[in-house]
Amino acid sequence: MIEIKSVSKNFIDGKSNVNALDDISFSVKQGEIISIIGKTGSGKSTLLNIMLGILKPTKGEIILDGISINRKSKKKNLRKITKILLSSFQYPDHQLFNSTVKNEILYNSNDENYMKELMKIINFSQDLLDESPFNLSSGQKRKLILISLLIQKPKILLLDESTAFLDPKSRVEFLKTLININEKYNTTIIFVSHNIEDVRRLNGKTYLLDDGKLICSGNVNNVLLKYGEKNE
Ligand SMILES: Nc1ncnc2c1ncn2[C@@H]1O[C@H](COP(=O)(O)OP(=O)(O)OP(=O)(O)O)[C@@H](O)[C@H]1O
Ligand SMILES: [Mg+2]
Numbered sequence: 001m002i003e004i005k006s007v008s009k010n011f012i013d014g015k016s017n018v019n020a021l022d023d024i025s026f027s028v029k030q031g032e033i034i035s036i037i038g039k040t041g042s043g044k045s046t047l048l049n050i051m052l053g054i055l056k057p058t059k060g061e062i063i064l065d066g067i068s069i070n071r072k073s074k075k076k077n078l079r080k081i082t083k084i085l086l087s088s089f090q091y092p093d094h095q096l097f098n099s100t101v102k103n104e105i106l107y108n109s110n111d112e113n114y115m116k117e118l119m120k121i122i123n124f125s126q127d128l129l130d131e132s133p134f135n136l137s138s139g140q141k142r143k144l145i146l147i148s149l150l151i152q153k154p155k156i157l158l159l160d161e162s163t164a165f166l167d168p169k170s171r172v173e174f175l176k177t178l179i180n181i182n183e184k185y186n187t188t189i190i191f192v193s194h195n196i197e198d199v200r201r202l203n204g205k206t207y208l209l210d211d212g213k214l215i216c217s218g219n220v221n222n223v224l225l226k227y228g229e230k231n232e
Contacts, residue, residue, distance in 0.1 A: 002051065002156060002188070003027040007060035009046050009212075020046045021057070022212040030155065031186040033179070033204030035220065037194060037227055042209040044192045048160050051190070095145050096133040104133050104144060109151040118147045121184060122177050139170030143177065150181065156188040157181075163198050175201050196224055 009021040021043045028034050036044050049055040051062055053069050062069045098104040105115050119126055124143045128136065133144055142162070149157065159178075163171045175198060182189050193199055199206060199220060206223040208216050208230075216226050 001027055001029050001065060002190075003063040004047070004051065005060050005063060007047070007050060007057045007062070009043070009050060009055065010058045020212050021050070023060070024209075024212075024214050025060075026207060026214065026217060028156075028188055028190065030188055031182065033182050033189040033191065033202060035191045035193060035199040035202055035204050035206045036209060037192075037196070037199050037206060037223070038209035039194060039231060041211075043212040044194075044209055045160055047209070048158050048190070048192050052158060093134065093141070096141065099132060100129065101131050101133055101136070101144060102129040105148050105151060107148065111151065114151060115147070118150050121180050122147055122150075123173070137170075139166055139174065142166065142170075142174060146177065146181075150185075150187075153185075154187065156190065158190045158192070160192045161194070162191070163193065163195060171198065172201065178202065196227070200224060 004024055004026050007021055007024045008019075011018040011020055024043075024047060036047065038044050046055065050057050053062070096104060098107055102115075106112070109115070116126065118124075122143050124140065124147060128140070133141065136144060157178075163174055166174060178189055178191070179202070181187050189202075189204070191199070191202055191204070203220055205218065206220045207214060208223050208227055210230060215230075216223055
């Protein structure tokens with residue numbers, strides 16, 4: 001379980017002080033799928049980076065399975081548990097650096113059987129194993145990144161705008177893949193997006209951020225209704 005406890009974040013940028021997050025609290029159980037939605041600048045990526053321990057909250061803390069991650073000594077632990085699909089996921093080329101698909105996947109593991117199992121679930125052809133990652137389509141690159149992360153057996157996957165720049169068909173396929181992974185491995189999925197269709201399709205408990213505040217949460221349709229009202 002990951003608990004977000006009274007988290008606030010101020011950015012002091014020259015003379016201006018941006019209150020990016022204001023007293024956010026909620027928790028996510030192991031195996032849950034949740035979506036965090038909100039318009040541009042509402043604080044989504046800031047919250048995600050705090051959950052990852054990349055950013056320090058100004059106030060509050062993140063507790064992972066009972067342990068505060070904001071204590072330095074736990075950073076290494078956190079790296080093992082939380083695997084990130086950063087916003088640079090929008091630019092998968094920045095996350096791929098091996099000469100073949102196979103080397104890319106097995107960079108952090110040597111479990112070929114598990115690799116094959118994941119490729120089946122993610123619907124990624126084994127014919128591509130000797131290809132250069134850079135020759136893949138953008139949908140395939142995302143799947144490859146996902147396999148490379150999953151082979152490290154993360155308990156929690158955090159995704160920031162991970163479907164941006166995918167065409168509608170690969171988008172639907174990618175979301176189905178996430179749901180498959182969640183069902184098969186009980187992986188917690190934390191999906192940050194401002195795409196209403198994606199969030200509706202994922203159908204997890206949804207949290208709406210507005211101007212750094214958590215203004216409502218719950219059933220995806222109710223929250224999207226509120227989001228629509230806010231952005232009319
Ligand atoms: N490093 C930083 N320094 C100063 N201000 C920042 C920094 N990072 C974020 N902010 C500000 O904090 C607020 C929240 O930004 P954040 O990136 O978390 O929003 P977001 O909801 O992810 O937006 P988007 O949908 O555009 O990705 C914004 O006002 C942003 O300008
Ligand atoms: Mg963002």
